[in-house]
Amino acid sequence: MRLLRSVMPVAAVFLLAFSVSLFSFRAARGSDHQDSPTVVSNPLADVTDVFAIPDPHDASRVALVMNVRPLIPTGMTAGIALDPNVLYQFKIANAGVASGTFTENSVIQLTADTSGTGQKITLYGPAKPNEVGTKNTTVAKTGSFNFGKVSTLGHGQIKVFVGPRRDPFFFDLAQFFKIIPDRNYANQPSPPPATATSFRFATASQPIVLNGVNYGTAGSNGCAIARPHDLLAPYNLISIVVEMPKSMLAPPGGKPGVIGLWATTATPDGQAE
Amino acid sequence: MTTRYTIALGTAALVGIIIAGCTSSTSFSPAPPPSGNPGPPPGATSYKQIELLSRPAVKEAFEAFASHDATNRSEPYADPTLKSQIKSFALNFRSNATASTLQAVLYPNVMKVDLSQNTTTASYLGYETGGATGSKFGGRGLDDDVIDISLGALFGNTLSALGLIPDDHKEAPCLTTDNVAYDKSNTQTFPYVQAPL
Numbered sequence: 086m087r088l089l090r091s092v093m094p095v096a097a098v099f100l101l102a103f104s105v106s107l108f109s110f111r112a113a114r115g116s117d118h119q120d121s122p123t124v125v126s127n128p129l130a131d132v133t134d135v136f137a138i139p140d141p142h143d144a145s146r147v148a149l150v151m152n153v154r155p156l157i158p159t160g161m162t163a164g165i166a167l168d169p170n171v172l173y174q175f176k177i178a179n180a181g182v183a184s185g186t187f188t189e190n191s192v193i194q195l196t197a198d199t200s201g202t203g204q205k206i207t208l209y210g211p212a213k214p215n216e217v218g219t220k221n222t223t224v225a226k227t228g229s230f231n232f233g234k235v236s237t238l239g240h241g242q243i244k245v246f247v248g249p250r251r252d253p254f255f256f257d258l259a260q261f262f263k264i265i266p267d268r269n270y271a272n273q274p275s276p277p278p279a280t281a282t283s284f285r286f287a288t289a290s291q292p293i294v295l296n297g298v299n300y301g302t303a304g305s306n307g308c309a310i311a312r313p314h315d316l317l318a319p320y321n322l323i324s325i326v327v328e329m330p331k332s333m334l335a336p337p338g339g340k341p342g343v344i345g346l347w348a349t350t351a352t353p354d355g356q357a358e
Numbered sequence: 359m360t361t362r363y364t365i366a367l368g369t370a371a372l373v374g375i376i377i378a379g380c381t382s383s384t385s386f387s388p389a390p391p392p393s394g395n396p397g398p399p400p401g402a403t404s405y406k407q408i409e410l411l412s413r414p415a416v417k418e419a420f421e422a423f424a425s426h427d428a429t430n431r432s433e434p435y436a437d438p439t440l441k442s443q444i445k446s447f448a449l450n451f452r453s454n455a456t457a458s459t460l461q462a463v464l465y466p467n468v469m470k471v472d473l474s475q476n477t478t479t480a481s482y483l484g485y486e487t488g489g490a491t492g493s494k495f496g497g498r499g500l501d502d503d504v505i506d507i508s509l510g511a512l513f514g515n516t517l518s519a520l521g522l523i524p525d526d527h528k529e530a531p532c533l534t535t536d537n538v539a540y541d542k543s544n545t546q547t548f549p550y551v552q553a554p555l
């Protein structure tokens with residue numbers, strides 16, 4: 086761990102973050118930032134995170150969030166919007182998830198009509214998909230709205246927003262890549278050996294207590310002692326947020342129950358475009 | 359791990375819920391194709407999937423980079439590579455029982471959300487753990503520390519604390535938290551995610 090401290094001072098972390106913004110974002114990937122060559126070549130189709138949250142003021146409503154276009158540096162969001170060649174989808178299984186059936190039977194889809202922040206975005210669904218699987222067409226249109234504006238569709242029941250936001254993900258990504266170098270896009274196809282076996286702890290006296298069990302301190306475990314850093318902190322992205330009554334995600338004729346949720350992007354030829 | 363995610367030792371009822379969840383997660387029954395849908399109009403554009411994301415840090419942590427493209431082009435319940443790699447990656451660090459339990463909890467790779475819960479609080483893996491992570495709603499809140507939750511399961515004692523399996527005494531304390539906290543300010547009003555910097 087002493088070696089690690091000597092080769093990974095805090096300054097180097099800032100340098101790394103800076104280099105990420107300079108060199109085509111090749112060096113970082115977070116929760117799902119830059120996770121395959123295909124999406125690296127089209128960051129507008131790169132889904133970084135998915136969230137499912139109740140409306141904080143109304144438990145009868147749920148908001149689904151899909152974030153795309155990772156690593157937009159601070160102050161650099163101008164002109165960045167959805168890719169008109171990409172179909173953005175939330176896929177939902179709502180019949181039998183609790184007993185092990187995960188087939189999607191509801192979809193929420195979005196497309197944009199043109200490039201740039203003047204684009205109009207169309208929302209489709211939530212509705213039964215035309216096809217189960219990874220090749221999809223759009224379902225019936227619910228309505229259209231402008232990029233960057235909170236809008237209401239579906240007879241006032243669906244709130245939508247697509248626009249620039251701060252990346253909510255937080256992770257000491259630089260250290261993770263030292264622990265598992267394979268996961269860094271920039272290390273492909275021949276990742277180097279690991280150079281760390283520990284995340285960074287600010288002080289040797291930091292206690293490590295897990296679920297009520299005391300594992301000693303960072304120092305007593307030989308952990309790396311250095312300042313941890315959220316690599317995503319200075320970056321923005323594009324958020325897609327759709328909020329609706331939970332009842333819209335209920336199985337046919339049923340009440341809202343357990344759903345399985347995932348997000349996808351797709352293009353007409355299955356390439357990055 | 360923050361106190362919010364400190365998981366109390368499970369009661370028998372809680373363990374029952376979790377074990378039932380694990381069992382059900384190990385298989386799925388394909389549903390029939392959708393019915394009652396008029397289908398796409400003639401000549402509609404057919405889109406082919408190139409990216410998939412559900413639970414955070416499952417593909418990214420457990421699966422080799424070279425396999426990500428295959429996962430990205432698959433259904434999360436019919437993935438050709440992820441299921442086996444969850445277990446094989448975990449076996450680098452943990453016992454067979456721990457690796458198998460992680461596989462059962464994390465595959466199929468879908469985010470579970472219990473919309474029947476009358477709550478305004480999301481909590482990552484809350485459905486799978488019977489509310490032990492904060493709320494039975496599950497889903498994922500913007501400030502949920504999904505990395506520490508995941509690290510606690512892979513490198514810590516979370517699975518044994520939940521009563522799922524005996525402790526294998528292979529914890530790696532230095533890998534159980536990345537020590538970064540949420541410092542971003544979400545709004546309480548739609549669209550919730552913080553305005554750009």
